[in-house]
Amino acid sequence: MFEARLTQGVLLRKLLDSMKDLVQDANFDCSSTGFALQAMDSSHVSLIHMQLRSDGFDHFRCDRNLSMGVSLNNMAKILKCMGNDDVLTMKAEDQGDSVTFMFESANQERISDFELKLMDIDSEQLGIPDTDYSATVKMPSSEFARICKDLSTIGDTVLIAVTKDGVRFSTTGDIGSANVTVRSHSNVDKPEEQVVIDMQEPVALTFALRYLNSFAKATPLSNQVMISMSKELPVVVQYRIEDMGHISYYLAPKIEDEEMEGDE
């Protein structure tokens, strides 16, 4: 028996919205430690790793480890039927072939339960090694989303270059080129607007903007995004979910000269 209750049910909806464009079908892994998902995107280029700790739920019970295969798109459709202030409860039997989402309105005057059929999905768990990254940037998630979107009007890839003073996002395309530089700065009153750079050595890596734009769908989950980079390693774009966990996206850099010659 798996049962998990979330007073702010809307959080799970935001989470699905941040994954469904990248991944079609995936397994949610339920265990006593929490509710998690790890999946490659459908083109096998990027990796999503999402984790909600059991202690972040208002109620959490998982008698046996459970792998629930779902269509993320259908699950997102169902979660769209949840009111913004509804309490969400997920339920699944150990050997069942469905998961139930129950939505309760604040005053208990409307109760909905949506049953979603489960699917058998092959998946391989990839080990994600713990890494010390050369540079880590924490910045407002909305600003990161905006920059990726803006640069996409010019080019297909972005060179992210971190120095201790700031981060530079650069692209080139048919109509011209663009650079956006964000300076490191702290803000005690509005910590969500801070740009904090933690750097061992400067890094500059190139990524496909298409994927970064998909990752940025997680913006509603967190005010800040953390970007961790090391030479020749996949970047990690992480959104922390307060008191519960995180969603992290991994994407390998494009191999090319850092001056962005030979850009597609």
Next chain:
Amino acid sequence: MFEARLTQGVLLRKLLDSMKDLVQDANFDCSSTGFALQAMDSSHVSLIHMQLRSDGFDHFRCDRNLSMGVSLNNMAKILKCMGNDDVLTMKAEDQGDSVTFMFESANQERISDFELKLMDIDSEQLGIPDTDYSATVKMPSSEFARICKDLSTIGDTVLIAVTKDGVRFSTTGDIGSANVTVRSHSNVDKPEEQVVIDMQEPVALTFALRYLNSFAKATPLSNQVMISMSKELPVVVQYRIEDMGHISYYLAPKIEDEEMEGDE
């Protein structure tokens, strides 16, 4: 000569928006008692009956009974050109071939008149028998609209089951199934949020969600919707228009087992 003046002209726009998706062309019947319309939808499955009483208008004159055949879509287009606070006057000659909509801005600084050509439309008036229904549910119109829309993401039909404690809306589809239960409750401070059930005997009928979603276009006309059901009879979905009249939709139930077997 027909002439009718409505200070809140926007009401007629909302009315047209609640009919134009179901019915293409129809006759408006003008008489000394008011302004009315009765029409089958274009697939001849549901029936609309709309009535605005003459005493609800700020000025109303109808010398002879008049049947004005119009394209509801074109009439809706014209009413979209009315300002939100404009006063509306409709005018038609007894033997004329057009109806004029005059819009006056509050300060009289802009006056528009739009003339719409009339059409000859065959129509048969269907007698709508007065019925005592087994169960009548009054509930927030926005909640009814929401439930019909939500369930449409899962299935094509909805089973509406009324008991004295509440109403249950159920559907099934390829990806799973869903139930939404709304409990009966009164609210003296906010009567528009009440769910009031008046029931002689429990009823459970199945309807095509597609039509209910069309009926729900009338939501802006009224805070509450009244759903009246009896076994084997068409449901009536009625929106009252304060101090003026109502728009009512009739839809026959699907004939099938109430357990929703053989659902399409």
Next chain:
Amino acid sequence: MFEARLTQGVLLRKLLDSMKDLVQDANFDCSSTGFALQAMDSSHVSLIHMQLRSDGFDHFRCDRNLSMGVSLNNMAKILKCMGNDDVLTMKAEDQGDSVTFMFESANQERISDFELKLMDIDSEQLGIPDTDYSATVKMPSSEFARICKDLSTIGDTVLIAVTKDGVRFSTTGDIGSANVTVRSHSNVDKPEEQVVIDMQEPVALTFALRYLNSFAKATPLSNQVMISMSKELPVVVQYRIEDMGHISYYLAPKIEDEEMEGDE
């Protein structure tokens, strides 16, 4: 060297949005007096003339006259990447093949520079003769936009008839006809809502609504629009840009009976 700085950078974005639907590629003319553009629309029916005086900029330097050929659509795309409160600086070398747009956020924490490639564009400067118009109407730009849009739901052309009391906009189409009359009136408290008519003799001219709707894209640039008309001459639809200049659109009237017979 050309360099121009605009604290309210958003103004240039609005300007591009008011031209890009009519004109694909055009030359911006930079000189010591200012920043200007003159171009026929792609179907060679209407003419745009835009002018920003150098003294309206916060900083303006233009060593040699410069003609910068750009795709207005690409330039508009780049300006969409500017924050609403960003300061804009344009820069171009005398013999360069690109123009740079620099956007600075209020707190200087984000600096973007977008480089747009220049194009060679043939253009002929048309002399626009100074004319004394028979009638000039100043009215709220939003109201003019609204009327043109509304009438487009009925017909393809509009007859604009000016008398000293007001302006009448009329159209006819398949489904009927429409007239919108706006009365001349002053408003000391809200001068932006005034309708002021300056008339030597009554004028009534017919225009294609399609072009007027394109001109109305300039509405965000100014609260008021000035419409100047003389018999058999192109109408001028002008939006003043406070303390800087204007954008003006010229459109020849349709030659047909003023009663709008033979309307397309």
